[in-house]
Structure formats: C-alpha cells, structure tokens
Amino acid sequence: MTPTCNAVPIDIVPSLVGSHAGRLLVFAEPAAPGTSTSKVDTSAFAPTRAYVAGREVAGLEAGEQTSVDLETDTYPKAFTSMPPGRYRFQAVLDRNHNYNYRGRGAGDLISPVIEAEMPGACPQLTLSDELPQKTPEQLLAQLPPDLRKRLGAGLAAVRKVEFISPALTKFWGQPVSVRGYVALPPRYGRDAVTYPTVFKIGGFGSSMVSASADAAFAQIGMASGKLPPMIWVVLDESSATGTHEFADSVNNGPWGTALTAEFLPWLEGQFRMDARSGSRFLTGHSSGGWAGLWLQTRYPATFGGVWATSPDPSDFHDFANVDLYAPSANFYRRDGAEVAAFREGGKVIATNAQFAQLETVLGSYGGQFASFEWVFSPRGQDGRPMPLFDRATGVIDSTVTEYWRSNYDISDRLARDWTTLRNDLDGKIHVVVGGSDTFYLDAPARRLKAVLDRLGARSSFTFVPGRGHFDLYAKGSDSDALTADIAWEMYAIARPGSERTTRMR
CATH class of the missing domain: 2.60.40 (Immunoglobulin-like)
Known part of the structure; x- marks a missing residue:
C-alpha cells in the first residue's frame, strides 16, 4: 500500500x-x-x-x-x-x-x-x-558596474534620520522611532539658503534599505540636474504589522501625530528647510501614495500638495474590486464569479480568494490585507484588529466597514467635510495612475476624481493609457522619468517663476 x-x-x-x-x-x-x-x-x-x-x-x-x-x-x-x-x-x-x-x-x-x-x-x-544579513557592499555588488558606482556615491552622501516619538513610545510601552533617509541639494551648507522639502513614502514591502536607495537616487538626480534642488526625506513606513500608512490607528498607534507634531518640527530644526506649508510636499507610490493622500487630506494646512501615484483605494466603494458598502458584500465572489485581485496584459493572474488565503497560511502578520486591517479596523476583544472579511468564506463584516468609512475612506471624508477643508486643500491633490493598473487601482482613483469634481474642487488626475502598477514612471529609456516631472511641478510651486533645467550647477 x-x-x-x-x-x-x-x-x-x-x-x-x-x-x-x-x-x-x-x-x-x-x-x-x-x-x-x-x-x-x-x-x-x-x-x-x-x-x-x-x-x-x-x-x-x-x-x-x-x-x-x-x-x-x-x-x-x-x-x-x-x-x-x-x-x-x-x-x-x-x-x-x-x-x-x-x-x-x-x-x-x-x-x-x-x-x-x-x-x-x-x-x-x-x-x-x-540566512545571513546582507551588507550594503553585497547588495551593491549585485548591480551593473556603472549603476553600482553611482548608487554607491549617492548612498555615501545621504543621511540617516531617526527620532524617538514620545506619542508612539507611550502607545507601545517601548521606544518607537520615525525614521528615514535625507538627500541634500549639491550646494547645501555653502550659504544660508533654505530649500523646499519633499517627503517620499515607500510602498508595501519597502524598508530602510529601500529608503536609503531612494534617497541616494534623489541625491544622484539633483547632482546631475535631472531633479531641482530640494531636500528629500524618504520615510520608512514599514512595521511588524505591514505598513502603518502614517495614520493614527487604534492598533498601530498615532503615526500621523508622531510625524506631523513631533518629527516634522524636530527635522526642520536639523536642516535648512523652508519650513512652511507651501514648500512641504508629499509623494509616494501604491501604499505610499495612499499615505501621502491621507496626510495631505488629514493635515491640509501642514503640506503644500501631494503627488500620489497608483495609490491604494481612496474610495471604499471600490476596494480590491469590491464595493465594501454593498448589501451582502463578499470579498471573494460577485454575481457568481471570483473577484480578480491582479491582472497583467489584460489577463487575471490572481483572485482575492487566492491572495487572501495564501496570505493566511504564510502567517497572520504583515500581509497586504492584514496590513490594511491593522490600520483601518477597530480593535477586537482579542486585542487584534477586527477582520474586514471572513478568510474562509469572503463574507464582509458590515460593522467593520462602517468603522472604515467613518475613519479612513478619503473620498467619504472629503465629501462630508469639504466646506471645512476647502481653503487649505483646494488645488493640492495630484494623482497619477496607470489606466490598466495591475491591482485595478485606476478604478478607485476615478471615483475620487468624481467626488472632487462634484465638489467643484481643483485637482489634477492623470490616467496613463496602457500603463500598469510597475511601469508607470517610465518614459522612453528613462524608467524613472515621472519622478523628475513631479519634482519640477513641486519646485514651481515653492519657487514661482523658476524654469526647468537640464543641468544645474
């Protein structure tokens, strides 16, 4: 047998x-x-x-x-x-x-x-x-020689910043820091000139290692003249529970408060920043894009504009291809068919059920759906976030969705509070997303645009035809062209009348 x-x-x-x-x-x-x-x-x-x-x-x-x-x-x-x-x-x-x-x-x-x-x-x-911890030298050794040399020079120039947050430390009962890397303009420190500041937020899967690389590329870009002279602060939003999104949460703690009320004043005391709303800008991709939108809409007088690329759903009427507010909503099935999670070349490559159930077997911490719950959900009796949906059946908990709507649905909050928000927020929202986003994130972005249009708000939305989640920034042979376009738009706001150059001294 x-x-x-x-x-x-x-x-x-x-x-x-x-x-x-x-x-x-x-x-x-x-x-x-x-x-x-x-x-x-x-x-x-x-x-x-x-x-x-x-x-x-x-x-x-x-x-x-x-x-x-x-x-x-x-x-x-x-x-x-x-x-x-x-x-x-x-x-x-x-x-x-x-x-x-x-x-x-x-x-x-x-x-x-x-x-x-x-x-x-x-x-x-x-x-x-x-498995050993790889050194920076080992990571660089995996790159082509020219890129290795340029990135190595950029990494040598960036500065690590770390601030122990009193608010987060009190919440967790142990020291917790807001941290990241800073890239400075080529002429920084040669005189008393101050600079606009870009806060860039990493997406899901990002870390301090990726933050250092992003800061290094900003350093390289400014040195070559591709990017205007600004101070880039690349923030790490990773945590043991996934990405905390810099949102105050009953589960993750007061990350938004820590950033805006504690870290920001400290940081502006360390570097020659303009230190005014019109010169503080936000950008990020995917989860980092959502975090940027959240910070701009939650603290509209603090920041001068957000450029969010392929942001996670900002309207929960379309969250992972599901209307969370629909009667008898199910995360896995709609009209008898499986709900798609990813697509590539017009073909569905994974469903919500596959993604969520794989995540469950791999562990209860750090997965994309679990990460959303750690930010958005109320705390359950077991001390953990209440699940949005049953992992076995896909049935959505309407109690949880109402909490999400009241606290974290950006579109809903804008529609509800626009009269109060208008003066500080109008004209500050910029969104760029692929028309064929891999995770279908173009759909909730269109809903956000529709809400702002109905409110008569000034905003900028660009849907790039045929682009997905991972090729959005490319233009011609430049895989990161969009970063430069965004940076120069920011610089024009902070320095009215400035012109885009191809090479800066």
Missing part, C-alpha cells in the same frame, strides 16, 4: 543551538525533469505554482523533531491532493513573522531542497542554515 504524506517531519541541525520560534512553513512544487534549484517558494503573482503549509512553533530546539500538518493549514489545497509526480520540498522557519511582507530573509532558518515522489512517504526536512 502506498504511504500517504499527511505531515512532513522537520528537525534542526545541532549546530543551530538555542530555542527557535516563528512560523514554520513547508513549500512544495513540481520538479521539472533535468532542472535543479536551491529555493522552493510561492508568489501571489503565481498563486498556483507551489503548495504551502504552515504552523506556529513556540520553541524548537536544535536536534528536536517536529512536523507540519499538510492537511489543514495549507494552500491552495491539502498536499494529498497533489497530482502524482515528483516534487521538490523545502522548509523555512520565519523567525521574524514577516514572510508576508518581505519573504525569507536574515535570521530565517532553511532546509535544503529535497525531492520526493507523490503519493508516497513524506521527505525528512532538516533546517540546516540561517
């Missing part, structure tokens, strides 16, 4: 001493004949490529044997449903609970890839290696 693989055995080599906790994950994918790999993984952009199983472990000792059930907490199905064939297996212990946000990384434990015939006996997987 053929043995059944219901639970895969896992142990740790004796050399990895100590007690190890985290999310223990098992991945399996078909083994193509004549190929080999050192990594078996999943991707939301290829949701059926691999099988995944997971469980929490509180303390796994070196040399200790444990197992992961392959029947219950699995995606897309139980492993026993795999078609007959040869498969590659790999185990990962996600010690930082951030697999949903960054995938495997420094500190995680991994096993070698083991092949096995299915159906058949489960392979023995042994966690034998701890």
Whole structure:
C-alpha cells in the first residue's frame, strides 16, 4: 500500500543551538525533469505554482523533531491532493513573522531542497542554515558596474534620520522611532539658503534599505540636474504589522501625530528647510501614495500638495474590486464569479480568494490585507484588529466597514467635510495612475476624481493609457522619468517663476 504524506517531519541541525520560534512553513512544487534549484517558494503573482503549509512553533530546539500538518493549514489545497509526480520540498522557519511582507530573509532558518515522489512517504526536512544579513557592499555588488558606482556615491552622501516619538513610545510601552533617509541639494551648507522639502513614502514591502536607495537616487538626480534642488526625506513606513500608512490607528498607534507634531518640527530644526506649508510636499507610490493622500487630506494646512501615484483605494466603494458598502458584500465572489485581485496584459493572474488565503497560511502578520486591517479596523476583544472579511468564506463584516468609512475612506471624508477643508486643500491633490493598473487601482482613483469634481474642487488626475502598477514612471529609456516631472511641478510651486533645467550647477 502506498504511504500517504499527511505531515512532513522537520528537525534542526545541532549546530543551530538555542530555542527557535516563528512560523514554520513547508513549500512544495513540481520538479521539472533535468532542472535543479536551491529555493522552493510561492508568489501571489503565481498563486498556483507551489503548495504551502504552515504552523506556529513556540520553541524548537536544535536536534528536536517536529512536523507540519499538510492537511489543514495549507494552500491552495491539502498536499494529498497533489497530482502524482515528483516534487521538490523545502522548509523555512520565519523567525521574524514577516514572510508576508518581505519573504525569507536574515535570521530565517532553511532546509535544503529535497525531492520526493507523490503519493508516497513524506521527505525528512532538516533546517540546516540561517540566512545571513546582507551588507550594503553585497547588495551593491549585485548591480551593473556603472549603476553600482553611482548608487554607491549617492548612498555615501545621504543621511540617516531617526527620532524617538514620545506619542508612539507611550502607545507601545517601548521606544518607537520615525525614521528615514535625507538627500541634500549639491550646494547645501555653502550659504544660508533654505530649500523646499519633499517627503517620499515607500510602498508595501519597502524598508530602510529601500529608503536609503531612494534617497541616494534623489541625491544622484539633483547632482546631475535631472531633479531641482530640494531636500528629500524618504520615510520608512514599514512595521511588524505591514505598513502603518502614517495614520493614527487604534492598533498601530498615532503615526500621523508622531510625524506631523513631533518629527516634522524636530527635522526642520536639523536642516535648512523652508519650513512652511507651501514648500512641504508629499509623494509616494501604491501604499505610499495612499499615505501621502491621507496626510495631505488629514493635515491640509501642514503640506503644500501631494503627488500620489497608483495609490491604494481612496474610495471604499471600490476596494480590491469590491464595493465594501454593498448589501451582502463578499470579498471573494460577485454575481457568481471570483473577484480578480491582479491582472497583467489584460489577463487575471490572481483572485482575492487566492491572495487572501495564501496570505493566511504564510502567517497572520504583515500581509497586504492584514496590513490594511491593522490600520483601518477597530480593535477586537482579542486585542487584534477586527477582520474586514471572513478568510474562509469572503463574507464582509458590515460593522467593520462602517468603522472604515467613518475613519479612513478619503473620498467619504472629503465629501462630508469639504466646506471645512476647502481653503487649505483646494488645488493640492495630484494623482497619477496607470489606466490598466495591475491591482485595478485606476478604478478607485476615478471615483475620487468624481467626488472632487462634484465638489467643484481643483485637482489634477492623470490616467496613463496602457500603463500598469510597475511601469508607470517610465518614459522612453528613462524608467524613472515621472519622478523628475513631479519634482519640477513641486519646485514651481515653492519657487514661482523658476524654469526647468537640464543641468544645474
């Protein structure tokens, strides 16, 4: 009788001493004949490529044997449903609970890839290696020589900033910082001149590493004259729960207050900034775009304009292709059909159900949908954010959606409070999004535009035909042309009468 693989055995080599906790994950994918790999993984952009199983472990000792059930907490199905064939297996212990946000990384434990015939006996997987932290030099070494040289020079010039927030520290009961990197104009410090400031916010998956790179590219751009002379502050919005969006939240804490009431005055005391509303600008892509919109609309007198690119949904009548306010709304199905999550080339490549259920197996922290709930949802009796929808059925909780509407639906707030907001906000909202955005984010942007148009507000919306989420910034051979266009629009507001140049001294 053929043995059944219901639970895969896992142990740790004796050399990895100590007690190890985290999310223990098992991945399996078909083994193509004549190929080999050192990594078996999943991707939301290829949701059926691999099988995944997971469980929490509180303390796994070196040399200790444990197992992961392959029947219950699995995606897309139980492993026993795999078609007959040869498969590659790999185990990962996600010690930082951030697999949903960054995938495997420094500190995680991994096993070698083991092949096995299915159906058949489960392979023995042994966690034998701890992934190291890559140095900046190692990361640069992966780049082409010319880019490596330019980026290295930019990184050497940027400055790290970190401010311990009293408000966030009080909320969490331990020191919590607002942090990022600053890029300064080429002539900064040679005289008493002050400069406009751009606050750039990273998107989902961003980190201090990506913030340093973004600041370095701003440094390079100003040195070449591609960008006007401004102070760029690239903010890190990553957290253990995903992205905190710089929004005050009952779950994540007062990030908006920390930024505007604490970090901003401190920062303007450190650098020669104009330190006035008309010279403070916001920009960001995706989740960073939503954060920029939120900060501009929540603190309209503080900032002089937002340029949000492909922002996450600003109108919850169209949130991940779902009208959250519709009667009997379901996150997974509408009119008998699966709700699409991603598209590419006009083809649906993943559904909301696939995306959410994969995220659930990978862990309860840091995933995109869970990240939204940590920002937008009320706190439940268990101390965690109340889920927007049931992960098994897709049924939406109307109590949660009403809380979202009252507190974080940007379109709803603008319509409700425009009389109060108009004087400080009119003309400050600029949105650029691809007409074929990969995550369908053009649709909620159109709804936001319609709301502002009905209010008679002055705003700027650009829908770039044929562009998706990841190619929006490209123009010709320049993959980042949109950044320069945005920067010069900002500079024209801060310095009226200035002209765009191709090279600045």
